Amino acid sequence: MQKPNKRLEGQTCIVTGGSSGIGKAVALAIGRDGANVVVNYHSNAESAEEVAHQISKDSLCGDAIAIQADVSHEADVVEMFSTTIETFGTVDICIANSGIQRDAALTDMSLSDWQRVIDVNLTGQFLCAREAIREFLRRGMRPDVSTSLGKIIHMSSVHQIIPWAGHANYAASKGGLVMLMESICQEYAPHKIRVNSIAPGAIQTPINREAWNTPESLEKLLKLIPYKRIGVPDDIGSAAVWLASDESEYVNGTTLYVDGGMTCFPGFTANG
Ligand code: NAD
Secondary structure, eight states: OOOOOOTTTTOEEEETTTTSHHHHHHHHHHHHTTOEEEEEESSOHHHHHHHHHHHHHHOSSOOEEEEEOOTTOHHHHHHHHHHHHHHHSOOOEEEEOOOOOOOOOGGGOOHHHHHHHHIIIIIHHHHHHHHHHHHHHHHOOOTTTOSSSEEEEEEOOGGGTSOOTTOHHHHHHHHHHHHHHHHHHHHHGGGTEEEEEEEEOSBOSGGGGGGTSSHHHHHHHHTTOTTOSOBOHHHHHHHHHHHHSGGGTTOOSOEEEESTTGGGOGGGTTOO
16 A cells, blocks of 8 residues: 555545445545545445545545445436535546446347446446536636646556457447547647546456456466456556646546556467
8 A cells, every 4th residue: 555645635536436446446545645535336335435434534634425326327427526516616536437347248148238338337437527527627727736627537448459258348338438538638638638547457356256266267367467466456546646646747648557468468478
């Protein structure tokens, strides 16, 4: 765990899906760096409250609250932003992290499993980015807290470029996210808004438990990771803090892969 810092002091950050896995680690890391944090959750109020409590306890200068919202529902997302603005005055950073899998072979995939993944993983990202940008533009620059008008970080996946049999809905949602993120960047960078994605590789969280919870499955997984360890949520937390801070001011429209080299085609290590 990183030491508390104050790179995000005076700023407010919404982290969607902040009650578990990567979102929880990101929310805690952002809080340690001094921001106020909104820990969004879908259904696990108790975990979200615990994360918010931990942030308020550990932070040198920030505070935290938990807010329920289904990111695929427009009214919920609008309400989450207005409650955040009422509580903390504005939003400076939005980390759209929520995501789900509904896996099936394509021929067995129901329309509802296709649709739900697109709704949460892509439409949810659009709704959060749209509300964040509306608020950034309304509020205007605050040079005392950041050199950017606002920052958006989309949680993508290595599957934005690695095709994934049996997970076509998920891979399509993350592939779509690249163009969403880059188009938003092109449109709003002139307003000093920064929009980037983080593409995690295999990170040990509830979403992929069966890929690491037995020695056999872990061994199989490690063949895909040149660095030879599975990622942990804090690997993503520290990347998110850097991307949210002015240290990365000139980084815009980029995907930061945090994957131990997974996207470097390890299958070709021994001459393919
Ligand atoms: P996770 O299941 O712990 O987290 C997903 C979070 O999204 C949960 O907190 C869940 O409650 C929330 N969520 C689900 N539906 C929601 C909705 N409708 N509205 C609001 N929140 C909702 O798994 P994770 O691994 O921490 O996943 C976080 C993100 O990281 C996802 O976008 C996932 O695609 C991405 N990711 C994870 C990995 C990995 O290896 N774990 C790899 C690449 C990308």
